Amino acid sequence: MSIAANPGRTGARGRWFAGSAVALYALIAMIPLFWIFATGFKSPPDSIAYPPKVFFDPTLEGYVNLFTSRSRQTDEYIETLGPPKTWYEEIARSRNMVITGPSRFADRYWNSVVIGFGSTFLAVFLGTLAAYAFSRFKVPLKDDLLFFILSTRMMPPIAVAIPIFLMYRELGLSDTKAGMILLYTAVNLSLSVWLLKGFVDEIPREYEEAAVVDGYTRLQAFRKVVLPQMRAGIAATAIFCLIFAWNEYAFALLLTSGQAQTAPPFIPIIIGEGGLDWPAVAAGTTLFLLPVVVFTVLLRNQLLRGITFGAVRK
Amino acid sequence: MAEIRLENLHKAFGDFTAVRESSFTIADGEFFVMLGPSGCGKTTTLRMIAGLELPTSGRILLDGEDVTWNRASARDIAFVFQLFALYPHMTVRRNISFPLRIAGLPRREVRERTEAVAKLLQIEHLLDRGVGGLAAGDRQRVALGRAIVRRAKAFLMDEPLGALDAEFRDVMCEELRVLHNRIGATTVYVTHDQVEAMSMADRICVMNHAEVLQIGSPLEVYDRPATKFVAGFIGSPSMNFLPAKGGLPTGSRAIRVNGSEIAIPETQASLESAEAFVGARPEHIRITGEGALRGRVFGVEYMGARQLVTVDTDVGRLRVRSPNTLRVNDGETVGLDFMTERLAVFDAATDRAVPTLRAQGGLNG
Numbered sequence: 001m002s003i004a005a006n007p008g009r010t011g012a013r014g015r016w017f018a019g020s021a022v023a024l025y026a027l028i029a030m031i032p033l034f035w036i037f038a039t040g041f042k043s044p045p046d047s048i049a050y051p052p053k054v055f056f057d058p059t060l061e062g063y064v065n066l067f068t069s070r071s072r073q074t075d076e077y078i079e080t081l082g083p084p085k086t087w088y089e090e091i092a093r094s095r096n097m098v099i100t101g102p103s104r105f106a107d108r109y110w111n112s113v114v115i116g117f118g119s120t121f122l123a124v125f126l127g128t129l130a131a132y133a134f135s136r137f138k139v140p141l142k143d144d145l146l147f148f149i150l151s152t153r154m155m156p157p158i159a160v161a162i163p164i165f166l167m168y169r170e171l172g173l174s175d176t177k178a179g180m181i182l183l184y185t186a187v188n189l190s191l192s193v194w195l196l197k198g199f200v201d202e203i204p205r206e207y208e209e210a211a212v213v214d215g216y217t218r219l220q221a222f223r224k225v226v227l228p229q230m231r232a233g234i235a236a237t238a239i240f241c242l243i244f245a246w247n248e249y250a251f252a253l254l255l256t257s258g259q260a261q262t263a264p265p266f267i268p269i270i271i272g273e274g275g276l277d278w279p280a281v282a283a284g285t286t287l288f289l290l291p292v293v294v295f296t297v298l299l300r301n302q303l304l305r306g307i308t309f310g311a312v313r314k
Numbered sequence: 315m316a317e318i319r320l321e322n323l324h325k326a327f328g329d330f331t332a333v334r335e336s337s338f339t340i341a342d343g344e345f346f347v348m349l350g351p352s353g354c355g356k357t358t359t360l361r362m363i364a365g366l367e368l369p370t371s372g373r374i375l376l377d378g379e380d381v382t383w384n385r386a387s388a389r390d391i392a393f394v395f396q397l398f399a400l401y402p403h404m405t406v407r408r409n410i411s412f413p414l415r416i417a418g419l420p421r422r423e424v425r426e427r428t429e430a431v432a433k434l435l436q437i438e439h440l441l442d443r444g445v446g447g448l449a450a451g452d453r454q455r456v457a458l459g460r461a462i463v464r465r466a467k468a469f470l471m472d473e474p475l476g477a478l479d480a481e482f483r484d485v486m487c488e489e490l491r492v493l494h495n496r497i498g499a500t501t502v503y504v505t506h507d508q509v510e511a512m513s514m515a516d517r518i519c520v521m522n523h524a525e526v527l528q529i530g531s532p533l534e535v536y537d538r539p540a541t542k543f544v545a546g547f548i549g550s551p552s553m554n555f556l557p558a559k560g561g562l563p564t565g566s567r568a569i570r571v572n573g574s575e576i577a578i579p580e581t582q583a584s585l586e587s588a589e590a591f592v593g594a595r596p597e598h599i600r601i602t603g604e605g606a607l608r609g610r611v612f613g614v615e616y617m618g619a620r621q622l623v624t625v626d627t628d629v630g631r632l633r634v635r636s637p638n639t640l641r642v643n644d645g646e647t648v649g650l651d652f653m654t655e656r657l658a659v660f661d662a663a664t665d666r667a668v669p670t671l672r673a674q675g676g677l678n679g
Contacts, residue, residue, distance in 0.1 A: 204397065204399065206395040206396075206397060206399035207399050207401060209364075209366050209386075209393070209395070209399070210393065210395060210399040210401075210460075211401075211412075211416075212365075212366070212385075212386045212387055213364055213365070213366070213386050213387070213389075213391060213392065213393040214387070214392075214412055214413035214416055214460070214464070215387045215413060215416040215417060216387060216416055217385075217387060220416075225401060228403045229402065229403060
């Protein structure tokens, strides 16, 4: 057996090389993110300056524009209002704008949170129960059912956009949070069932049998013995489901408008003076990235164990 | 503590019969070992007693009460699994106290009983450790602790020593027996290792192909095997079987093996089949100058005070246990003499032993 082929035994030089490669990749992957982050703090002229500005005077104008609606007023009118009472009014006044109220961004963001986390919870909850049943019980036509569940992922979901659009219109689910939660849950469920079934299969039945012999009912054994051991799997599955539901654009664009619109279709169309308000778009994108990052960081230990499942045996 | 009684217990998985119409009674406080090769139905029987598997037909009685269709959790039975099934997300203490906490005992009592059991098993120092890093032997003890902490009606153990290495197995065998003597609980122990069975059991139940072949004390199953399978399965090295001519009337005192007569204990029934086997344990064959059967020495293994001599004869390769004061060399031609009163005769057609006036004696090696 060749030692060099064994990744567990790479020498210091190999590790240095691997480390640099990862760092380089991370750098390249981070550049667009950094550009978005930076643009959020640029003024509108800086954001479209050519050649692009790497160094600039940071301003919160993008964030103010993101969260507020404003109207342009004459100097004379602004004079009559007296001095600005808050820092964000001050920023708006510097561009001859008066804040007329909050924008719809907070609403859209909240919709994203409710729909994203709601559908993730449902997909994981139902997926856990289904996966357990598929793994442990005698289900008639089990293999066919599992294949059927998997087959719902064989085409891109958007391929059924038009039937779903028509169904939703008939059922009154268009532009409702419940409709979007239902849709994302349905799409994520196949992933969730398949992933989680793998995790349940890995848990020896003896644990439940021991618990049952010791006096638990089947359901108690599931809750107290199986569930704690599925934590890694549930965390990994939840992250995948959340990322999909959080980032989904096409259905959100098609099925939502005034009421249940999520952040993805809203952010790119924030219009400022003379076209798109790039700093506001960038600010919205930055804020939009945060929850998934936080969620992933919180669950990262579970996630690492989860993604490598099967590779590492107890 | 309880008596366990099985009546015509039967289990089939589709076309496959796992346990066929078994009936026997395990006495209160008995250490009962179910022995047999893998797939013989011993584990299925055990799981049916525990309630982890439901029988196709038949009854299970615990202390006279019919529990055949009761949930496992309602039977008050403790089970030790082969791979221990310790809950990986709990400490040793929480593992052992698990059944008590389910039963909702007061915290103080849970604590006291858990610690008493840990002391009994000498794992007090591990109580607050996780079970992940424990050595196999300690995991075994924790699993035992979880079983005995509850004072259940019976302990069922499914090859509990199977995951230990040989050296440690002997130690645990002894510990298990000492533990049993101390708490005196009815124990049903499943194993495929005849040495474990012989050293621990009050009674052994030998199974093969879903059937119970014989139930008896270790001495009985060793000295008076009911079938050729039992005779061959128990004892190491196993019994020699010499093909012989059948058709013996009741009261026969000799049987023909390869043309010569070999004396056997007087038969108590007739042997109808044309074919038969004479069973001779290695320690019941002597190497002599003459002897009824002659053969060439194929190999000699020295084992301390005794040696195991393999002899090739016209009726096959025989293993002979002899004192090592006798010097034999490979390739030498020797005569074999049989201890008549210890030979067994089996009907080749039914595999059953032919009843004889066979002498009983202590285990010999």
